Amino acid sequence: MPAPQIVAHSPDGIKAFGHVDTLIANATIEDLRAITRNLLASGSPGLASAFTDAARIRLRQTKLDGIHAAPSSSLDNTLARIRSLYGAGMATIGLRWGRDGSMAAMLAVIDTDISQAIQSCKEELEGGRVNDLTAARDAVNKLWVSVQESLADVKSWGGEFPFERAASSIEFWKF
Template identity: 45%
Template sequence: MPAPSSDAFNRSPDSRSLNHVNLMVDSFIANARVEDLRATVRILLSSMPPSTAQAFTKAARSRLSSSNASPLPHPQFLFYLDGGVDDPTPTAGLYDILAHARALYGAGMGLTSFGVFASIIRTALGLRWTSFGAAAEAFAVIDGDMCQAIQSSKEEIDSGRGGDLDIARAKVADLRAALKESSDAVSRWGGDFPFDRAAATLDVWKF
């Protein structure tokens, strides 16, 4: 009896693929809970050579910069103002847009994330808050996020992925300007500027 041809093997149900992903693997990706998918990716990347993580982030950058990427959450309603409460309350919209910024700088697109952070800062320009409220806590988190985005941007520039340096400098200048606008606005009502670490880190970065 003749051996099965390679063509017959390639057409078998177990070897079919969708966009170069095995059909069964694609079924898992499409149906797994987000927590399980994240855990699986972390296990895979931690158990493989560094080149695998590099390929993963390259694919992530390709997706995030494509026209099919998820749209940026609308930055208009990031804080809820209740007339009977002194502190503005961060909304789910703020955390949605922060997640988008983290995805960008985590994939090595820190410069692109600067525009997201600048929009958050400018949205909050008219706000006042107490030192220990929900808004202050959110701003402290954002300050740390911006520091990580700056580090991501430095690596982006150093690796040669930053593109046109004049455009990169314009993105840095816009974030620096947003931070200055925030500092000026907060000083006018006697508050504490919440983005000291990011502003200091950005001020000493020259390229």
């Protein structure tokens, strides 16, 4: 039988939950990600919305408190190059990689990031926080074209398509 949880208030007014705080303090980032995803996926529809609201509040607070990262010029250059490739529909066009190599692993991470970004965009639309639906549709269409071009290129050399999740997320996105 688990020990009872004790609810207390921290100095900043946020409720602290005994064993939960201990778990958060000691779990790995991978464990926390998995726990959060499972909780949000299995919870009520309002839970994901409440989580997003709490995250926005927290991120605004930390930014106002001066806690933020500063990108290096190397990151700026890398992002500019990647955005150029994506913008030209060439994210993976012409590249070759093995099924189990480090490139395949990195592309799987990118696929997950794209899928998460698509989900976030869906939530922004549903929450009424998008002002220009035409621009949003254009962006989704450009992403779809890029993904399809990548798929065709990968098929041409017999590789494993790296953006299955992204393709599925876009394909079933109706707005």
